[in-house]
Amino acid sequence: MTTSGNNPFGCLSAAGLPPGPDTVETPVTPTGKLGRVVLRKEKAHRGGKTVIVVHDFAPHISDAQIEELARELKQACGVGGTVKNRTIEMQGDQPVQIRARLEAKGYRVAGI
Numbered sequence: 001m002t003t004s005g006n007n008p009f010g011c012l013s014a015a016g017l018p019p020g021p022d023t024v025e026t027p028v029t030p031t032g033k034l035g036r037v038v039l040r041k042e043k044a045h046r047g048g049k050t051v052i053v054v055h056d057f058a059p060h061i062s063d064a065q066i067e068e069l070a071r072e073l074k075q076a077c078g079v080g081g082t083v084k085n086r087t088i089e090m091q092g093d094q095p096v097q098i099r100a101r102l103e104a105k106g107y108r109v110a111g112i
Contacts, residue, residue, distance in 0.1 A: 039111035055087040
């Protein structure tokens, strides 16, 4: 290997190093193919407490994906919540934060 005058890496050799990956993985960006969800605010039968309900998930969204989304939303908003019958119920009145998170994930959001 030849060394060039001012190149600080000119004396380095790749001999003995493991081969690198063949392809570089690119991050997945939301494409909007997750479908539309609807946000609704409920207070009835909840002791006066406000709950934001996320419902109408597309049929191709699995229950496991809905569970994971609920976990991420609860963590991001700092509130409790649950998943019942393919709907996410988030405690508290934070529709703006929930909408922003869903849109960032690639969902089209209707409602509130």
